[in-house]
Amino acid sequence: MSFVYISDEQVRSLLSMHDCINAMQQAMSATSKRDINVPPRMYFSPFDDESSYFGLMPGSSQSLRYYGTKILSEHRDNPRKGLPTIQGGVLLFNRESGTPVALIDGASITEIRTAAASALATDILAKPNAKRCGVFGTGVQAVAHIDAINIIRPLDEVLIFGRNYDKAVMFASVQSQRTGLNVRATNQAEEAAACDIVCTVTSAKTPVLRGEWVQPGAHVNxxxxxxxxxREADSQLILESAVYVDFLDSCYNEAGDILIPLNEGAIARDHVLGEIGQVINNEVLGRQNDQQITLYKSLGFVAQDLFAGQLILDRLSAN
Known part of the structure; x- marks a missing residue:
């Protein structure tokens, strides 16, 4: 295969959410088996004011025919210019020869695999009869999470909460028409938080979700x-939940949702029960009863990009 650039449109046509959920199961299982070689990610600011960042996230796996790296830029003022905050791609190399094979659009693969990973965690941890989903946020991840969660738990109702209620109403109307689901906005965070499944996909720096709002038996992403x-959740929610993560090393280095309550003394280090891949591999127990609140903290991990990337290339070759 000669070197190819795989665009946003191609990614969306080649990588279905259903197939990506299956790929995330393989990725997270391999991660917890440590069948992934992942050096520390490199992140630095090209500018003195640290208003923007550039990142490299390399990785490889014995399970894959390709190794590579995610390359991205983060320019926080971009939304005011009508541009995405994060841009970049996934660069893949042939494992045997080292030949560059593909550069895959970064925004679309990240959007799909992030929601697919949440859906995987939800499928494993949420109650089988969960039917109502509360979504905090109105961006691309909110759209993707509605689609992903509905695949593994067919939803009777989706509640949208956003900082701007008018925007949330418009978003809910568009998603209802797009999906055929009962999607509606609420101006009460407590109402969205009281659902069977809760997904926070915001840019908030301080908690938008409080433990007192979340009901027994819920699952939270x-x-x-x-x-x-x-962080998006307060310390009470973390304390009251059975907590799982995508990758423990990243969790203890980067996850404010875990690190802040840990530094406060609200939880101990062993409060995190393990990785979602360890549950898949039957090394860690998942949900224990219908009253337990389960919580999955997602940071994103290069294994997810590599497994999704190989699936995209397989589909491209088949076509």
Whole structure:
């Protein structure tokens, strides 16, 4: 195969959410078996004011025919210019020869695999009869999470909460028409938080979700915060939940949702029960009863990009 650039449109046509959920199961299982070689990610600011960042996230796996790296830029002022905050791609190399094979659009693969990983965790941890989903946020991940969660738990109702209620109403209307689901906005965070499944996909730096709002038996996916100083959930929710993560090393280095309550003394280090891949591999127990609150903290991990990338290339070759 000669070197190819795989665009946003191609990624979306080649990588279905259903297939990506299956790929995430392989990725997270391999991660917890440590069948993944992942050096520390490199992240630095090209500018003195640290308003923007550039990142490299390399990795490889014996399970894959390709190794590679995710390359991305983060320019926080971009939304005011009508541009995405994060841009980049996944660069893949042939494992045997080292030949560059493909550069895959980064925004689309990240959008799909992030929601697919949440759906995988939800399928494993949520109650089988969960039918109502509360979504905090109105961006691309909110769209992707509605699609992904509905695949593994057919939803009777989706509640949308956003900082701007008018925007949330418009978003809910569009998603209802797009999906045929009962999607509606609420201006009460407590109402969205009282659902069977709760997904936070915001850019918030301080908690938008409080433990007192979440009902016994719920499952929560925390997705939006990805630095040690930011979080979407308060310490009470973390304390009251059975907590699982994608990769323990990243969790204890970068997950403010875990690190802040840990530093406060609200939880001990062993409060995190393990990785979602360890549950898949039957090394760690999942949900124990219908009253337990389960919580999956997602940071994203290069294994997810590599397994999704190989699936995209397989589909491209088949076509």
């Amino acid at each position: 925390l997705v939006g915060a990805y630095s040690k100083n930011t």
